[in-house]
Amino acid sequence: MKAIIPVAGAGTKLRPHTYTQPKALIPMAGKTVLSIIVDQLLDAGITEFIFIVGYLGEKIQDYVNQHYPQIEAHFVRQSNREGIGHALRLTRSIVDGDEIFIVLGDTICEYDVRKVLNNPHSMMGVKKVDDPREFGVVEMDAEGVVNHVVEKPQIPKSNLALVGVYKIRESDMMYECLETNIRQGIKAHGEYSISDALDCMIRRGVQIVPFKVESWFDCGKKETLLESNATLLKKFGGKTEPSDVFENTVIIQPVSVGAGCTIRNSIIGPNVTIGENTTVDSSIIRQSIIGAYANLFDIVLDESLIGSDTSIRGESRTLNIGDNTNIDLG
Incomplete structure (x- = not known):
């Protein structure tokens, strides 16, 4: 099992801070956003990590090398930011057919990582939200089986939002779907999304099971970052x-x-x-x-x-x- 953490985004909603500091390295309740994610996965037994870096990527690399010398770390640079799907595609040769655990670099959630790892199916973290139009949305049939994943729909048919945590067993299939989408220019809101790749996998017969996270802390903009910091300080x-x-x-x-x-x-x-x-x-x-x-x-x-x-x-x-x-x- 290899963990993939995309941290190549420019963090435009947190400017001016992200002009000189990656969003993932902003202090949060005594740690950084990135260290909270890495510690969760380390505690569950994952020791090999792939960090997708871009803007200020050398700061991410220095931080990981200094604070986590015990892990096997790979750094992949995304020069052109064309979405999470495009970023993930760059990791295919390192993954080399292994199972992968993907956590977006600004996603802090509370969930049982070991339970997700031990599930025999591919999985994706979800949370009910009031307005799902800004997220990837999961649609299920009457039996609770996921039949469609769509990125930021204008008219959502579900309020189950993707939180940015995925365990993928069929990694080769995911990369094939990413390659197909990129080759055909299939974009969502101008970017190659992971939602479209997941939907492609489902259409090809892969069962991806949703799991609900207990809490989902938003680190994307100042107001919600401060709220998340307060919540985590009270918790820990x-x-x-x-x-x-x-x-x-x-x-x-x-x-x-x-x-x-x-x-x-x-x-x-x-x-x-x-x-x-x-x-x-x-x-x-x-x-x-x-x-x-x-x-x-x-x-x-x-x-x-x-x-x-x-x-x-x-x-x-x-x-x-x-x-x-x-x-x-x-």
Whole structure:
């Protein structure tokens, strides 16, 4: 079994952060989006990973090599972003007929990974949503058998959305369907989708069984990223280093503070994640994510997303600031 994690997207909905930092490496409840995904699969026994990288791909590669030296990691570059289907097609020679477990690089879900791995059928994760028009949608017959998968339908016939988690046993069949779709120019909303490949497999007689995920955390844009961070902090609890002593500071849990941080004369929390080696002085921060190596002084932040290597002085209420930024609001 090989895991495939596509992380080649530019993350346009999270700009300016994703100009200098891949979306998958944004801090989230004491980890990163990518590390939460990898840890889930590692805990289930998967040790070989294929990362599809593109924009800022060297940062993904450096992060994986530094934090996961124990895994067998392959890196495939997608130079032209033409959709998830196009990205997956690039991994065929590495997969070489093995079963695969695909998790999209901005998808954090709660589900029993081992149970999915042990199921004898190919599977796809689903979740009921209020408006399925922005997702791949699964349609089933009266017996509960999947008979159609369609990408972002204008008039959905189901509210079961694909969450971006797939176990594929018939990998050769999936790649044949991808090749056919690309050769024939079959696109959904301008991109080659995995939904069309799954639908092709179903038409060829492959049974793909849906499984419902317990929770699905959206990491695609600022507002939902902050909501997901708060939910995960409440679920897993705060995290600080045992040696951390913050001078004249109140911590309102749940809060996650990375290693090497200096915090003084401040109130932090609730629902705050702070990256490593960040300095916070004379500030109040709540409901926010702060990147690594940031410097914040005399600032009030609420529902804010602050990038790494950022320096801010002054006062504000809500900010959305990318990496390598220097701001003086005083």
